Amino acid sequence: MEWTGILVAVYVLIALSIIVSLLLNGVRPSKTLAWLLAIFTIPVGGILLYLLLGRNRRKLKLYTRKIRKPLPETPGDVEACPPLTRRMDQMRTLVETQAGFPLSCDNEVELLKDGEKTFTHIFRALESARESIHVQYYIFEEGELADRLLELFAAKEASGVEVRLIYDNIGSLSLSRSYLRRLRDAGIEVHNFLPYRFGKFLTSLNYRNHRKIIVVDGKIAFTGGINISDKYLKGDKNLGKWHDMHLMVRGSAAHHLDTVFLNDWEMVSGHRLPFDPPAFPSRPGMNRVQILATGPDDDFALMEKLYFSLINGARKHVYITNPYIIPSHAILTALHTAALGGVDVRLLLSAKADNALVSWCVQSYFQRFLKAGVRIFLYPEGFLHSKIITIDDEVSTIGTANVDDRSFQHNYEVNAVVYERGPALELRRYFEEDSAKSIELDYETFSRRPWLHKLAEGAARVLSPLL
Structure with missing residues (x-):
């Protein structure tokens, strides 16, 4: 009995310390509330899950040494860069001030x-x-x-x-x-x-x-x-x-x-x-190319902010190729707002899936996307794994980051942002070629899918923060 009392006391102290940490460092109220409920309702397991998946790594950094940044360009090199549009210059500033990587124009x-x-x-x-x-x-x-x-x-x-x-x-x-x-x-x-x-x-x-x-x-x-x-x-x-x-x-x-x-x-x-x-x-x-390297040690979710800035700045079109589109609330809102505002928003994903749970979660967003006017294409030939965004034939990004919470919050990722019309046009051509081979989804048809599919999508979506 004595050991039982000691173990209970230790458990309560650990739970209380986690609760205090959540209240001090929690970013999103909904996520904080979910972890509080898990700790209160799942003895031991709730704490283990939190230690494994829930801690705020932007506060508790894995890498504590000072990150080295590339040496700045000489003033002459910077002045030699062709000027960016105001929208693109805002993206450049976001990347440079937060990640420390300047725009380079000798590439x-x-x-x-x-x-x-x-x-x-x-x-x-x-x-x-x-x-x-x-x-x-x-x-x-x-x-x-x-x-x-x-x-x-x-x-x-x-x-x-x-x-x-x-x-x-x-x-x-x-x-x-x-x-x-x-x-x-x-x-x-x-x-x-x-x-x-x-x-x-x-x-x-x-x-x-x-x-x-x-x-x-x-x-x-x-x-x-x-x-x-x-x-x-x-x-x-x-x-x-x-x-x-x-x-x-x-x-x-x-x-x-x-x-x-x-x-x-x-x-x-x-x-x-x-x-x-x-x-x-x-x-x-x-x-003109700029590198963005992100990870859980950053003070902000920089890749998410880059993607949000790209989508929010679009005036003509947004073309996204990515097999794992499980958008955060910010990215979801940006895509819906762009499409409802008349921007041509298209998503190209793989028709085949390397993970059934992830696939159901990705599909759970399709109906709302289609209703907002987003066009969705499923590529049927093999597995499409590219991570590309092109905006208005002006700027594009290629890299390792998916459009999901794992890439935004948990993974170390790197993308190249290319501020040039030529590569953007080439990527748009590739997108259109692959879209022509793909199956385009229709809102009316997709909304009539079996209710068991909808149930699987809903269950998978609950687990989306862990995927």
Whole structure:
């Protein structure tokens, strides 16, 4: 009985401390109320769920060291940038003041659609490396592609190139010890992001590094939705071939992506690497690019604010390609407001799903979208995995962030914002080509779907903060 009383007292003290923390640090009243109800009604389980999923990481940061930011451009380089429209300049200011990444206008960019083209360019760039190769992926799966990379990394390491690799502990869970040992035996430095450790399991499990970055010599960089997996080249038996979009950039934006990697490297390894940006001459016809790296350590949900700013600033059209559109209240309101206000809002998603629960949750928003005038297209050929937004043929963003609470609140993400008409027009052309192959949903038809479907959607939507 005495031990029972002590355990009850400890439990009550822990519950009270969590309640005080929620009242002090809770951001959204509805979410705070939900956690309070869970703690009061689910003994022990409510506290464990809160410790795993509910803590405000913007207050309790995972990374406490000062984040290094890219060196500012010289005044001459900044003045050489073509001026932005007022709407685009507001987006630039948002990214620069909050994330510290300035606009750079000395970049060459190339859009890389699907795995074959992307990996052809990646291997060509890797083979040209003379000083360093920095690689960071959420999913790094073994297979023919991974074997080719290991062989190339080993050859480059033997020739004096420093090769460093970060992989996420959850996304790359299937990565074997034997493959990692082969990497390390070849001299390649390898670290995983937030590995399972006693005492830190509950504090780190829900916070993943979803970034995909390759930087060669600090001069050529790649980012986007494509992971290291054979399914981008050969497909898989359930979903077929994966379709995705990647971006290759040469210029200061490549150095900025390298800065993201260097900060993450310091987090996982404890070592601060040298920080020497290469020089990039600015020439006419170059592209204005800005990098936005976000995570649960930020004071604000910056990716959500970027997406909100893009949608809210649209005057003609908003085209979004993303398989995981589970919008926050702000993004949902922005999309509804744009469509009801006469903006051409279109969503392109995959008809096939890699997760049934996520798929039901995504579909739970369709009826309201359609009623507001948003057009929805379901791509049927394989699995569409791109993360793209284009606005008014003026500005576009490509990266790793989905349109969901996980990308906004829990994951470390990175996007490139391109303030140029040419890439925006090319992305719009890709969108229209894929839409022409897709199934467009109709409000009247969709609203007559079976009530069991509606029930599944509603149940999945309740779990949307956890997806």
